[in-house]
Amino acid sequence: MMNAKQRIGRRLAALLFAAAFAAPAAAQVLVTVGDYPITGKALEEALSSSPFATQFPAMDEADQAYLRGDLLKRLVASRLLYLEAKSQGLDVSEAFRRELAEYRIALLYRAAMDRLRAAVALPEQTAEELRATYQGDADALAAARSQLRGEQYRLRRAEYLAGLRTAAKVVVHDDRAAWGAAPETVLAEGEGIAVRAGDLDLGAESDTPPGNERMRELLDERIDLLLAARDAEAAGVDVGERLEAFRAERLPALQMERMVRTWIPDEGVVRDYYASHQALGTIPERRRVGQIVLASRAEAEALRSRILAGESLFELAREHSIDTYGREHAGDMGWLKAGTGMPELEQALAELPDNQVSAVVESPKGFHLLMVTDRRPGRQLEYGEARDRVSQALVAERMAAYFEELQSRYAVEWTLPLQQDAPQ
Structure with a gap:
């Protein structure tokens, strides 16, 4: 069975599909949190005040859809925090x-x-x-x-x-x-x-x-x-509307601050979290990689022989690589973080001496010849260096569970109609 988060994710996927083609109507209720409706107008206002507002018109449909969906999730989260803040009496403190x-x-x-x-x-x-x-x-x-x-x-x-x-x-x-x-x-x-x-x-x-x-x-x-x-x-100046906007923005922030203090009551909690999540402070090795991708093993073996005989992998990549980026950049793939590529390539790169051509490596993309021309060693950050990212990761982890709890406490009803061909 899907949990609440998965159900919301699937519903949101449908939203993203619909939003890719047209912005929702201003009066259309997209989701109701408690008794508070979030409308298309509220979503567009959030979009217009976001850091991406000026870039939005130039985005493709998929990116526009993703941004609308992400902003809608944030509006829902903010309203959940608002309701919880009121239930905790923060508004009358x-x-x-x-x-x-x-x-x-x-x-x-x-x-x-x-x-x-x-x-x-x-x-x-x-x-x-x-x-x-x-x-x-x-x-x-x-x-x-x-x-x-x-x-x-x-x-x-x-x-x-x-x-x-x-x-x-x-x-x-x-x-x-x-x-x-x-x-x-x-x-x-x-x-x-x-x-x-x-x-x-x-x-x-x-x-x-x-x-x-x-x-x-x-x-x-x-x-x-x-x-x-x-x-x-x-003189009759009315600031009531702006006060309500401040209340709607500030109370969720206060509730979030309250929860962070609960999750991180002292520095020891962050230190312990880092001790059990060392990857948060791991700076991976970076490699300057050259690559040729061929359609067949026979072609790859033939070019490998030419490289071993003294020809340049990079010149050959410009002429023969079936990878568009690699061909355009003469095989220079730039600086790549260890662990971010396909497993077959990662294994070969980890064992490959600098400035030597690899054996032919097969992947779903084709047959690869690899070369590492430079490396920047990785390292493990000291706690003081990693402290901010560790605390952010800890809070993000707690938040995920916390928002599921809030969604079960306050009714969240998604009312955006699904298109017939939206993903299920």
């Missing part, structure tokens, strides 16, 4: 509430600044002078306009924020704005606003005490942030 509140403030502040920037316009006389000065040089004209608009924006921003402070009657307690102040210490206050030491974002500076001047800069930034955000909210 104090840490997430604070993060959501800070994100909301940042969105409102950005809206206020965008509105301010959009209102900046050059006086017509100034615009005329610029056009006359940079006549015929569109790039220079655009740069000059941008510079002047930037200067005007900075002036207006300073005036705007100063006006907000005056209106809110903000008082700054400079004597309290010092490193080490208790988190609840009020550093600035006004009508409807209070900034405490614990509100300042010290970030990377938390390990290095900033001077009083830097503390004041951080305090001013916080005051400006809160006042501009409040002004944008009063």
Whole structure:
């Protein structure tokens, strides 16, 4: 019997086949996770925001299909993590509430600044002078306009924020704005606003005490942030949709972080995993390989005799190899990792001295003559060198089982109709 993962894989194979010919309709429900439908529109939005968006139109149908299928799997996984995060109460945790509140403030502040920037316009006389000065040089004209608009924006921003402070009657307690102040210490206050030491974002500076001047800069930034955000909210700016998008993106990430901490509670777990998965740190030998492929053993033996007599394997490959790549590159197959070729060839290459032609090797592709012209020895990485790839492999292994568990906990219903000739 197929397990859940195999069933999903087969269903997804049908999706890939269908997607190769046309993108799904925007309103079409492709899969439902719990009570949440993932539509064709959601898939196309994920595609447009992916790193491959600009390359997608140039991809062939099979690659486009694979990418759509992979993105759909990711959307399903994200929704499963979202549901699990909510079931674990992460969405109502104090840490997430604070993060959501800070994100909301940042969105409102950005809206206020965008509105301010959009209102900046050059006086017509100034615009005329610029056009006359940079006549015929569109790039220079655009740069000059941008510079002047930037200067005007900075002036207006300073005036705007100063006006907000005056209106809110903000008082700054400079004597309290010092490193080490208790988190609840009020550093600035006004009508409807209070900034405490614990509100300042010290970030990377938390390990290095900033001077009083830097503390004041951080305090001013916080005051400006809160006042501009409040002004944008009063102006009717609605950030609800973007907050929901943040929630949908952040909660799965938090749940994943939580699981990684469960799977890797300490460094010893990663070390033990590496001890039992040494291949993760194995750098295989690399060989510079020359090759001729012939259709018959008799032809291969004849050419081998010519090579032993002094002719060049590479020149003969250019003339006689039935392997298209090898013929075009005069038999030079480049640097190949040990263990990545056909077993018959790997065995021959492992035993072959450098710069000597091999005996004829038969494979499903034909009859081969091989030569190793150079080698780069393999090695085993120390734990410190391999640590990142080992932890990634450990997490990937745990994730596979974890997602099967989530799929059994939350209903995943694939509703994309199969085409008649889709693979079964």
